Every structure is written in C-alpha cells, then in structure tokens.
Amino acid sequence: MNAIEVKNLKKTYISGHFWNRKRAVALCGVDLKIKEKEVFGLLGLNGAGKTTLIKIMTGLVFPTFGSASILGKPAGDVQTRKEMAYLPEMPYFPRYLTPLEILDFYARLYEVPRKNRKEIISVALLKVGLYEKKNIKLKEFSKGMLQKVGIAQLLLNDAKVFFLDEPTYGLDPLATKQMRDIILELKKAGKTIFLNTHQVSEVKQICDRIGILNKGRLISEAEVKNIKGSIESYFVKKVADDGKE
Amino acid sequence: MEKNKFGKILAVAQNVLNECIRHKVLNILFVFALALIGGSLLIEELSPGAQGRTLINVGYANMEIFGFLTLMLSIFIMTFEEVEMRNLWLSLTKPISRSSYLLGKFLGITFVLLLTIAVMSIIIMGIAFFGRISLNLNYILIVYSMTLGLLLTIAFTLAFISIATNLTTGLIFSSFVFLIGHLTEHLKAIIENPLTSEAVKVALFIVYYITPNFSIFNLKDKAYMVDGRFDLSYILLITLYAAVYTFISLLIGTRAFKKKEL
Numbered sequence: 207m208n209a210i211e212v213k214n215l216k217k218t219y220i221s222g223h224f225w226n227r228k229r230a231v232a233l234c235g236v237d238l239k240i241k242e243k244e245v246f247g248l249l250g251l252n253g254a255g256k257t258t259l260i261k262i263m264t265g266l267v268f269p270t271f272g273s274a275s276i277l278g279k280p281a282g283d284v285q286t287r288k289e290m291a292y293l294p295e296m297p298y299f300p301r302y303l304t305p306l307e308i309l310d311f312y313a314r315l316y317e318v319p320r321k322n323r324k325e326i327i328s329v330a331l332l333k334v335g336l337y338e339k340k341n342i343k344l345k346e347f348s349k350g351m352l353q354k355v356g357i358a359q360l361l362l363n364d365a366k367v368f369f370l371d372e373p374t375y376g377l378d379p380l381a382t383k384q385m386r387d388i389i390l391e392l393k394k395a396g397k398t399i400f401l402n403t404h405q406v407s408e409v410k411q412i413c414d415r416i417g418i419l420n421k422g423r424l425i426s427e428a429e430v431k432n433i434k435g436s437i438e439s440y441f442v443k444k445v446a447d448d449g450k451e
Numbered sequence: 452m453e454k455n456k457f458g459k460i461l462a463v464a465q466n467v468l469n470e471c472i473r474h475k476v477l478n479i480l481f482v483f484a485l486a487l488i489g490g491s492l493l494i495e496e497l498s499p500g501a502q503g504r505t506l507i508n509v510g511y512a513n514m515e516i517f518g519f520l521t522l523m524l525s526i527f528i529m530t531f532e533e534v535e536m537r538n539l540w541l542s543l544t545k546p547i548s549r550s551s552y553l554l555g556k557f558l559g560i561t562f563v564l565l566l567t568i569a570v571m572s573i574i575i576m577g578i579a580f581f582g583r584i585s586l587n588l589n590y591i592l593i594v595y596s597m598t599l600g601l602l603l604t605i606a607f608t609l610a611f612i613s614i615a616t617n618l619t620t621g622l623i624f625s626s627f628v629f630l631i632g633h634l635t636e637h638l639k640a641i642i643e644n645p646l647t648s649e650a651v652k653v654a655l656f657i658v659y660y661i662t663p664n665f666s667i668f669n670l671k672d673k674a675y676m677v678d679g680r681f682d683l684s685y686i687l688l689i690t691l692y693a694a695v696y697t698f699i700s701l702l703i704g705t706r707a708f709k710k711k712e713l
Contacts, residue, residue, distance in 0.1 A: 261713070264544045265543070265544065266540060266543065266544065266712070266713045267712040267713065268710075268712060284453050284546050284547065284548050285546065287544060287545060287546040288546040290544075292540075292541070292544040294537065294540045294541065297537075297540075297541060298532075298536040298537050298538050298540075298541075299538060299541070300466075300470050300473075300532055300538055301532070302470060302473030302474055303466075303469065303470065303473065307469065311462055311465075311466045311542075312541070312542075312545055314458065314459065314462035315459055315462060315542065315545035315546060315547045316545055316546060317454060317455050317458070317459075317546065343473075356541075359541065
C-alpha cells in the first residue's frame with residue numbers, strides 16, 4: 207500500500223472581492239505516490255507550491271480538484287491525522303505557555319492516555335535537548351529552540367507518516383545535525399517521511415527518492431541513488447529545462 | 452467518528468483559559484475595581500441619599516462593559532496568536548475536528564468570562580458590605596441574565612470571526628452587533644414612526660429581527676421596580692432565547708470554520 211497518494215491535485219487560491227477577484231494557481235495537476243517506509247524529498251524554488259501540497263495533505267487547505275490520501279484514508283480526515291505528524295516551516299507556539307504545557311495540550315489532542323503522557327513528553331524533550339527548559343515560557347525561546355519544540359511535538363503520537371516543511375529552517379549547524387539524526391532515526395524505525403526543502407544538501411543524506419515541483423507541477427521524480435552527479439546540479443538542470451519548455 | 456470528543460474540547464478550553472490568564476487578561480479586573488471604588492466615593496459625595504441604588508446600577512453596568520471587554524480581549528488574543536502567528540496550524544493537524552476546536556474555544560472563553568464575572572461580583576458584594584448596602588438574592592438573577600447576554604456575544608463573535616476574512620473585521624462587526632442589540636427597542640420605535648421611509652423601515656426591520664435583543668437581558672433596571680421579585684417564566688424565556696441564539700451562532704461558526712482555509 208502507498209503511504210501517500212496524490213491524484214491530479216489542483217489548487218487555485220482566490221482572493222479579493224467579487225468585483226476584483228484574483229486567482230493564483232498553486233498546483234496544477236500533481237500526481238504522486240509515496241511508498242510506506244520511504245523518505246521522499248520534495249524540492250522546489252520558493253513559491254513552487256511545496257507548502258500548499260503539504261497543507262492539502264494535512265487538511266489545512268482544501269484542493270480545488272483531485273484527491274489526496276494517507277495510508278488509504280482521505281487526507282485531512284480526523285482519523286487520518288491520528289497517524290501523522292506535521293512540522294510547519296517556522297512553527298509558532300503560544301508565547302506564554304511552557305514547552306511542557308504546549309506538549310501536554312498536543313498530547314491530549316492525540317489522545318495519549320494521561321498515565322503515559324508525562325513520560326512521552328519527557329522522552330521527546332530529552333531527545334531535542336530541551337528537558338531542562340521545560341518550564342520556561344516559550345516567549346523566551348530563540349527561533350532554533352522553537353523549532354526544537356516543533357520537533358518534540360512530532361514525537362508524541364508514534365505517527366506512521368511525517369510531514370516536515372523545511373525542518374532545519376533557523377537551526378544552527380549543531381541543531382541541524384540533531385534534526386537530521388532524528389529524521390534518520392525515524393527512517394530506521396520504518397516511518398514514512400515527506401520532506402519539503404530547498405536545502406539540497408539535506409536530501410542526499412536523508413531521502414530515498416526526490417521530486418521536483420516547479421510552478422505547481424511535478425516535473426521530475428528520481429531515486430537518489432540513481433542521480434549521477436550532485437543533486438544540486440540535477441535540480442538546477444531540471445528547473446532550467448522546464449523553463450525552456 | 453471523532454473519539455474522545457469531549458476530552459479534546461476540554462483540552463482546548465483549558466488551554467484557552469491558561470493562555471488568557473498568562474496574557475494577563477484578568478488584569479482588567481483591577482481597572483474594574485478601581486473604577487467602582489472611585490465611582491462609589493464620587494457617588495457618596497454627589498448623592499448621599501441615593502447612594503445604594505446608584506452604586507449597584509453603576510457596578511452592574513460596569514460589570515457588563517468589563518465582561519464584554521474581557522471576552523473581546525480574550526478572543527482577540529487567542530485568534531491573533533492562532534491565525535496571524537499560525538499557532539492554529541499545529542493544533543488543527545492533530546486529530547481534532549474543527550467543530551470540536553471551535554466549541555473548545557467557546558468553552559474556554561466562557562470559563563474566562565465566568566471567572567471575571569465571579570470576581571467582579573465579589574468586588575461589588577465587598578463594596579456593598581463595607582458601604583452597608585443591602586443586596587438581595589435577585590442580584591444573582593441580574594448577574595445571571597447579564598452572563599447569558601455575554602455568552603451569546605462570545606458565540607456570535609466566534610461565528611463572525613470564522614466567517615470574516617480577517618480578525619479585525621470580525622471583531623468590529625460583532626462589537627457593532629452588540630451595540631445595536633442594546634438599541635433594539637429604539638429601532639422598534641424608529642420602525643413604528645410614521646415619518647420613517649419604507650426603505651429604511653425594511654432595512655431596520657431585518658436588523659431588528661436578526662440582531663439579538665440584549666435589552667431583554669437587562670434586569671438591573673427592574674430590580675427595584677418589581678420589589679425585588681422576578682417572574683421565573685421570564686428568566687426561563689430569556690435562557691431559552693440565549694440558548695437558541697448561541698446554538699445557531701455556533702452552528703454557523705462551525706460551518707464557516709470547517710470551510711476556512713488556513
């Protein structure tokens with residue numbers, strides 16, 4: 207079974223009032239299949255539609271046409287969300303709560319039983335190196351530390367599918383390595399990972415397969431091991447070739 | 452089917468309460484206490500004879516205004532952080548339906564409001580006690596009816612925010628409805644005035660029937676008139692009125708929120 211399946215997905219954003227409607231096409235007919243236990247990296251320039259694709263799969267926005275499913279269930283469904291975890295680009299949290307409080311809140315939404323909650327949260331905080339800071343208000347956290355809280359919330363529900371949108375954004379080199387290690391650990395544990403990134407260097411070390419999204423279209427898919435030369439040059443070539451067409 | 456729906460609604464509600472307390476929303480109570488103590492001293496100077504009734508009226512009128520400010524501030528803070536700061540992205544990608552989330556938010560702001568009203572009531576009772584002003588049990592009904600009106604305000608504000616494209620528009624619109632809702636008796640008078648044009652009459656007629664009538668929740672002016680006794684059937688009627696309006700507002704709010712793209 208495919209862990210993620212996207213069929214002819216189209217998304218057009220409509221803004222403005224009815225007398226001055228503006229349309230922006232974000233996705234135009236994306237088809238994609240990601241196998242279970244696969245780590246898939248989606249590459250694309252800014253504005254290519256990567257975040258829109260992830261937002262449709264997590265139920266934050268709705269497709270204009272087409273469908274997306276996760277583990278055979280409709281994307282965005284409440285039951286589907288039980289088996290997935292999502293890290294947005296630059297996650298924000300209520301500034302006056304502590305990591306312990308916000309993770310407890312998320313754990314409750316994930317229906318983590320009360321007796322296990324404390325332990326699961328502690329393990330997640332230890333993993334990202336924030337255990338000692340669990341009672342400090344989030345308003346005092348740096349961008350990198352907030353990203354770590356974002357990573358910790360990924361680990362609360364033993365998800366099967368992970369959606370990571372620019373997971374190393376704002377992290378220092380040490381934290382980037384920590385993040386990479388966590389992703390590799392998840393990969394080792396047999397999780398399916400969908401990674402949105404424009405950090406090409408990340409992809410080689412983590413992903414099994416990549417896709418390139420350009421102007422709302424998936425222009426290329428390839429196994430990382432089959433790519434000759436650097437991924438960066440492969441990416442640049444594909445985007446440039448697409449621009450010529 | 453969403454499992455453990457009530458548990459999740461309660462989790463959201465507790466989170467809202469927690470956040471509002473941390474944001475020092477309840478500091479508004481200090482302003483209330485200062486306004487009331489200052490007012491009571493002024494009233495004592497100006498009208499020594501009518502001090503009791505005037506103080507209570509001022510206190511309860513302030514209570515409604517400060518209750519309204521508290522709920523608007525709570526909704527503003529919560530929604531600003533959720534939408535503008537994108538906190539909502541993480542919450543709504545967890546296994547909770549949008550309707551449960553909105554209901555949790557309603558319940559959470561209700562908790563904040565009830566806490567505020569409880570503290571304000573204690574302040575009023577304290578001032579009455581030290582000023583040797585007698586308060587009978589009917590004041591509980593005054594506070595109760597006022598709370599009904601404010602609960603209804605929470606529900607339609609959440610509905611407007613769910614429908615509106617931005618937070619400011621939603622808050623301005625609901626403040627406008629709150630204001631109009633207090634003037635429905637005047638609207639009726641304008642509609643019945645033969646000098647009013649037909650077009651204005653139709654427009655006001657629609658506003659009159661759509662806008663909740665907040666004057667029915669105002670029992671404080673009647674506290675002395677009915678010799679401290681209220682008709683219980685009237686209390687039941689306004690409870691039902693508030694429940695129906697709240698239910699409809701929440702229904703519209705959840706429908707709109709389910710379709711909202713983030």
